[in-house]
Amino acid sequence: MIKASDIIPFFVIIPLAGAFLLSLFGRRARWVPDFAAMVAAILLCYLSLLSARLYNTYGLLKYSVGAWMPPVGIGMVLDGLTAFLLVTVNLVTLCVTVFSINYMEKYTSKWKFYTLFLLMVAGMNGVIITGDLFNMFVFLEIASVASYALVAFGTEKHELEAAFKYAIMGTVGSLFILLAIAFLYTYTSTLNMADMANILAEKGSSQIVLMASVLFIMGLGLKAALVPFHAWLPDAHPSAPAPISAMLSGVLIKSLGVYTLCRIFFNVIGLTESISSILMLLGVISMVIGVFLAIGQWDFKRLLAYHSISQIGYVMLGIGLGTPLGILGGLFHLFNHSIFKSLLFLNSGAVEYSTGTRDLKEMGGLSAKMPVTSGTSLIASMSIAGVPPFNGFWSKLLIIFALVEAGRYGYAFWAVIASILTLSSFMKVMKYAFFGELNRKWDKVKEVPFLMKLSMVMLAFICIAGGLLIYGGIGDMFLKPAAEAMLTGTKYGWLILNWLR
């Protein structure tokens, strides 16, 4: 008999099976890697949409791996937040896979790329669906290690350097996370997140929980690239091939960093006043410093990478505020950012594919030669800058409203300033790259192949349609459950363990 919860492990099984089958058979023929990755991505995207629907019909779904009951065995949980993140990750994965089919032609051994790519997806999905703290760490490492290798995929000198830096800093971050998990394990004698939430609620807080919280903020903050821990991102994200930059900036920093921070601080440890203000402070610092660093950049991808730091700041600011409206805005911005930032990275990849340069000064007037790329790029830029009616506007508006409602006028002021600076920075991109006079060098430049165009148009469509998420049915089915899951706080433990007793 098939239960609704049987869907849960497949988010890990499909990409893992795809990755290892590809490494066995990927060398056989040229079409095998593309085909296998495409099948996996379509299946994952379909299942993630299905999971959102299943959550709305059946409520909270739980799965015990190997029929071992949690807290002894490993539990997997599908709640509103999980379903929301799964849809975000797998939607972007699908678009990026479509893009890679043409884009990765210029690299050798495509099957290696897809193997690593699918492993990274498996890790991200695993982090999202697991209900076990140590299991989360294992999946986090799978995704991180795969991403270290993907950053170095071009094997040029600067790529290897960036990957090395990323690997060292990422490993240090992972070490902090592992140490924090060890502290919590000694204190609660359990690794299941729901069980841990209950025991922490019973035993109350202590110095060791505070220590673990600090370590989590450092480790997961590094994965999310919040400002004092951001140094790896501006090197690593531009160095990767464009589809991977899109995945890293679009979903990796969110599923490994923001989601885990949310899950641990909202549902396991419980959000206290001090943690909330730390998260908000980190958010506002990232938001402002990220955008200031971005304005001066002339490398297209590096500029986008700095904007990722800034936009993650918005997400953390909204989520750290902890009010229902703030969380809703933060999560909505998370979704929107993953769509428009991956689109922008794909745009930069398309420009690089056609012209071979990433320097904004060298480009110019490309809109005449590459209408689809420049059109989608305009949409994405308007979205990230928060121009109505694109999706970025609505989420930033929600965050600013939430800040004003909570009486945090200072933070709201900085959010507005950062938004204006973002707009100016993207006006610069538009002016130098796509509008203005056509640089003579690019007279013979052609628009990118069909599949790359298709993927960019798909994402641009979501950018426009995404603004509708806060209205009506889709938002109720999709965004509200995620915010509710975070607002249940440490009651999460009771909700899940009820099914055991």
Added chain:
Amino acid sequence: MTHKESETKGMSLIVKTITRLTVGIIISFGVYIICHGHLSPGGGFAGGVIVALSFIHLMLAYGGEEAFKRLSKRTASLWESAGAIFFLGLALLGFTGGYFFLNFLPKGENFALFSAGIIPLCNLAISIKVGAGLFSIFVALVSLKISAEALKVKLKKGKNQL
């Protein structure tokens, strides 16, 4: 390759002789660790490492060519993926009982060699994956160094020509 040439490659005669005598023992110890993984300390990971070490040992003593005759780079990477697929397949077979990773085989008697359901098979899969993986990592590190040296030689030659 003539007899003399094979003697000049790798390390000295003493090391080669000792290696020839010990490699078989090391492999069989690795296999023992793997097979008793569910009964005694050890298991797939530790056993796989030991098996990989025996090949690395061969490579150190006799040089790369001799080791690649027994386990080439390509075969190692294929075995690695096969081990992972084997493990995932075992986990998927658990769905015959309704759960991912379910131990669907009969558990048998405690402390018997053939017991504990799928656990020995999991150990076997892990050992294949870890053994082949570790050997591949070693080969990658060694051959990267070799290619870097080759590049240096090329650069030197280029300079001389200039």
